[in-house]
Amino acid sequence: MSSTCSRAFGGWLASCGAATAVLSGVAQTLLMIASGGDMTRLLGGIVALVLPSFLVFAVTCLLTAIPAAIVIWLGDRLLIGSAVFFGCAGTVIGALSISVLLRSPAVWTSGFGCLFAMAGFVAGLTYWFVVRELEADERTS
16 A cells, blocks of 8 residues: 555656646747747746746646546556556646636637646656556566
8 A cells, every 4th residue: 555655656746747847848949949049048048947847846736636646546446557548637637727727718729728738648648657667666676
């Protein structure tokens, strides 16, 4: 039981990091385009995005803790261990998270909804991968 909880917690933290990386990666890409090749502006922007990235991680952890726990419990209870299940669940959690944060239909027409859904998908796959690897490490130990 203890190892299952620690695997789930580690996988969830990794998935929050993956979602943050997707969202921050888009911001970094937009920053690179906006800098127009000016290295000073680009480096200044990268430094300026460090704190917001940590905030995105913290908010991601707060918004996904309960939904992720439910999905993890459901997957464990029903013996579902597929990447498709966790990827789709992550997509739904990502889409719901942005819908809760910004209660406007413009979220979906602007593309933010799809971005968060994609970040959720990557997060779900990351959870699946990390938990699988941790289980394999425990079996070989």
